[in-house]
Amino acid sequence: MNKFLKNKKFLVLLAVVLVVVAIFIRVKxxxxxxxxxxxxxxxxxxxxxxxxxxxxxxxxxxxxxDGRVLILGDVSSSNVxxxxxxxxxxxxxxxxxxxxxxSHRSPKLFMMQNGKVLIIDFSGIxxxxxxxxxxxxKYSDLLFNSQEACILxxxxxxxxxxxxxxxxxxxxxxSDALLxxxxxxxxDLGRYVKIYDMDKDVFSGTAKYLxxxxxxxxxxLTDGKILVIGGLARKGFADEVESFNPKTxxxxxxxxxxxxxxxxxxxxxxxxKIFILGSDTPTLIGxxxxxxxxxxxxxxxxxxxxxxxxxxxxxxxxxxxxVLLNDGKVLISxxxxxxxxxxxxxxxxxxxxxxxxxKASYLKRDMSQLTVxxxxxxxxxxxxxxxxxxxxxxxxxxxxxxxxx
Numbered sequence: 001m002n003k004f005l006k007n008k009k010f011l012v013l014l015a016v017v018l019v020v021v022a023i024f025i026r027v028k029x030x031x032x033x034x035x036x037x038x039x040x041x042x043x044x045x046x047x048x049x050x051x052x053x054x055x056x057x058x059x060x061x062x063x064x065x066d067g068r069v070l071i072l073g074d075v076s077s078s079n080v081x082x083x084x085x086x087x088x089x090x091x092x093x094x095x096x097x098x099x100x101x102x103s104h105r106s107p108k109l110f111m112m113q114n115g116k117v118l119i120i121d122f123s124g125i126x127x128x129x130x131x132x133x134x135x136x137x138k139y140s141d142l143l144f145n146s147q148e149a150c151i152l153x154x155x156x157x158x159x160x161x162x163x164x165x166x167x168x169x170x171x172x173x174x175s176d177a178l179l180x181x182x183x184x185x186x187x188d189l190g191r192y193v194k195i196y197d198m199d200k201d202v203f204s205g206t207a208k209y210l211x212x213x214x215x216x217x218x219x220x221l222t223d224g225k226i227l228v229i230g231g232l233a234r235k236g237f238a239d240e241v242e243s244f245n246p247k248t249x250x251x252x253x254x255x256x257x258x259x260x261x262x263x264x265x266x267x268x269x270x271x272x273k274i275f276i277l278g279s280d281t282p283t284l285i286g287x288x289x290x291x292x293x294x295x296x297x298x299x300x301x302x303x304x305x306x307x308x309x310x311x312x313x314x315x316x317x318x319x320x321x322x323v324l325l326n327d328g329k330v331l332i333s334x335x336x337x338x339x340x341x342x343x344x345x346x347x348x349x350x351x352x353x354x355x356x357x358x359k360a361s362y363l364k365r366d367m368s369q370l371t372v373x374x375x376x377x378x379x380x381x382x383x384x385x386x387x388x389x390x391x392x393x394x395x396x397x398x399x400x401x402x403x404x405x
Contacts (some may be wrong), residue, residue, distance in 0.1 A: 004077060009206070011354055013105060017318070028344050033086070039167070041062075044126070044345075044358045044359070044360045044401060044403070045360075045381050045401075045402040046360045046399050046400070046401055046402070047378070047398060047399060047400040047402060048399055049092055049093075049094075049182065049398040049399055050092070050093055050094065050398070051094070051396040051397060051398065052071065052084070052085060052087075052287075052381060052382060052396040052397075052398055053083065053085040053094050053095065053096045053380065053396075054080050054083050054095045055080070055393065055394040055396040056071075056073070056074040056080055056381075056382045056394050057074065057365075057366075057367040057368070057382050057383050057394035057395070058073070058105065058106050058107060058367040058382045059071060059072065059073040059074050059075060059106070059175060059381070059382055060072060060073045060107050060108070060109050060141060060369065061109070061369045061379070062109040062110075062111060062117055062371070063370040063371060063372065063373060063374065063380060064111075064115070064117070065092070065111070065115045065130070066130065067089055067373070067374045068086050068087060068088050068089070069086065069087040069089075069371050069373070069379060070084065070086060070109065070117055070128060070130075071084065071085050071086070071087060071094070071150070071369075071381060072084040072085070072100055072104055072109075073104040073106055073107050073121075073297055074105060074318075074394070075221075076145050079368070080203055081103040081104055081105055082099045082100050082102075082103055082104070082287065082339075083096065083099060083100075084096070084097050084098065084099060084100050084128075084135070084301050085097060086133070087379060087381070087398075088139070089373050089374070089379075092396070092400075097132055097133040098133060098135060099125070099135075100119070100126060100135050100238075101135055102121075102123035102124045102137075102156060102332060104119065104121050104123055104281060105121065105123075105264050106121065106232050107120060107121040107123075107202070108121060108176070108177040110177075110179035110185075111239060112127075112183070115130060115174045116128060116129050116130070117133045118179060118185070118198075119135070120177045120185065120187075121177075124137075124138070125138040125185075126138050129160050134199050135305070135344070136200070137191075139256070140148075141264060141327065142143040148295065159329060160240060168372075169392075176218055176306055178220045178226060180195070180220070180224065180246055182199075183197070183198040183199050184198070184246070185198065185249070186220075186226060186244075186246070187203075188218070190212075190214075191204055191208060192207065192208050192209070192265045193205075193206070193207050193209070193244065193304050194206055194207075195246065195249075197295050205246075205249040206253075207244065207249045207250060207251060208250075208251070208401055209228070209242065209251055210242055210251045211238055211240055211242060211252060211253075212233060212234065212239045213228075213232055213233040214231055214232050214283065215229030215230075215231050215232055215262075216229060216230050216231025216238070216298070217231070217263055217264075217266040217276075218266070219231050219266045219267075219268050219274055219366040221268065221272075221302055222268075222272065224245075224246055225243050225244060225245050226243070226244040226246070227241055227242070227243055227244075227254075227274070227302065228241070228242040228243075228244065228251075228402075229241055229263055229274075229300070230255065230257070230260065230262065230263030230266075230276075230277065230278065230373060231263070234300050237260075237261050238257075239256045239257050239260075240256055241251050241255040241256060241300070241305065242254070242255060246346075246360070253305065254302075254305050255300075255305030255307070256307075257276070257298060257306065257307045259296065259298055259309050260276065260278035260279060260296060260298060261278070261279050262278055263276055263278040264277050264278055264279075264320070265278075265320075265321065265322045265325070267322060267324050269324070269350050270324075270328040271326065271328070271350055272301075272302065272303065273295065273299050273300065273301050273302070273350070274299065274300040274301075274347065274352075275277050275299060275324075276297070276298040276300060276307075277296070277301070277320060277322050278296055278298065278299060279295060283370075284374075295312055295313045296312055296313075296346060297310040297311050297313070297332075297355065298310060299307070299350075299353075300304075303360040310348065310353055311348075311353075311354065311355050313332060313346055313402050314346060314355070314357045319371055320332050320333055321333050321368065321369075322370070322374070323370040323371070323372055323378065325347075325372060325376065325378070325403060326376045327376070328350060328351075329346065329347050329348060329349050329350070329352075330348040331347055331370065331378055332345055332355075333345075333349065333368075333370060333380070333401070334344045337386050342359065344357065344359055344360065345358050345360060345401070346358065349363065360401065363387045365382075365383030365395060365397075366383055366384045367382075367383050367394075368380055368381060368382050368383025369381050369382060369383075373400075377400050377401060377402055377403050378400065378401040378403055378404050379398065379399075379400055380398060380399045380400070380401065381398045382394055382395060382397070382398070383394065383397075385397075
């Protein structure tokens with residue numbers, strides 16, 4: 001009897017140990033991106049397309065009203081920055097059009113009411129006419145060659161550095177523009193903003209930010225106000241949310257997002273709330289380098305100025321991109337630096353406040369562009385193929401994620 005009881009206690013103890021080990025392995029696999037292949041996921045079809053006209057990364061895209069997609073710009077210093085092309089979903093092919101007037105690296109593209117496309121960055125403003133496939137030169141250099149802008153560039157070049165040296169690409173990333181009502185444009189000049197009136201061709205309304213920061217994100221709300229979120233300030237990562245009112249030309253602090261250390265993407269959802277993709281935990285690489293992976297989803301409500309963590313991506317490490325789908329959901333694409341044999345993406349549903357994991361087969365890369373087509377599918381273009389490439393050359397590869405198939 002005693003022998004049986006001893007064996008029974010041993011078996012119970014062994015079962016407990018096995019359960020603990022199983023839980024540990026499961027948690028370890030979930031947190032280890034190299035084990036992400038083992039996560040159960042639905043498959044989705046990805047259609048490989050013919051290559052673009054030229055390789056490019058950090059470019060800009062916009063769907064035209066006729067369903068085609070305008071593609072232009074690049075982050076490199078090559079002649080690609082003036083080459084523009086069109087993707088036609090009817091033929092699934094890319095073709096070159098006339099070159100742009102200015103050298104655009106990561107320009108902002110906006111659809112105007114007349115169907116033309118407004119193109120704006122530090123090089124200048126021009127307008128694309130889809131009917132003629134021509135670019136109309138509108139305004140050269142904006143105010144960025146003025147004395148005020150030169151002083152601003154010098155100040156920023158001293159403050160924002162990469163590995164101890166000034167990065168012009170980082171400065172381009174800090175600039176921003178938003179298309180307001182009545183053909184007016186909100187222009188970010190670093191510490192200040194101005195409003196450009198396209199009809200009158202004049203600049204007005206210089207306003208100063210309450211918090212000077214770089215690499216922040218902006219969201220244009222339906223009421224015309226603009227929220228400034230995240231970014232790197234003098235004190236470190238900024239958690240304050242600023243609101244800019246074009247009517248009063250003033251900034252005010254309206255809230256905080258305390259969860260995130262770095263913010264990569266902000267998208268205005270159809271329910272009026274803001275989808276934010278960022279990082280809440282720094283990752284130490286080596287003995288000194290720190291990387292903030294974009295693996296946390298936060299929802300911010302402009303009506304209440306409150307936020308909450310909606311969840312974490314199953315892909316626990318990597319740099320991702322995201323785009324608002326036609327049905328109101330958000331597609332999150334996998335970053336280039338996830339060690340995995342497969343490719344993945346996730347979809348956030350604001351109705352259920354949950355993330356769903358999908359397995360796909362497409363080229364992993366960074367600095368690519370996601371464009372939602374009229375039929376609801378997503379076009380992926382360009383980018384840098386992998387962080388392991390010594391030359392970090394862009395790719396001309398393109399695919400379509402068949403969301404609605």
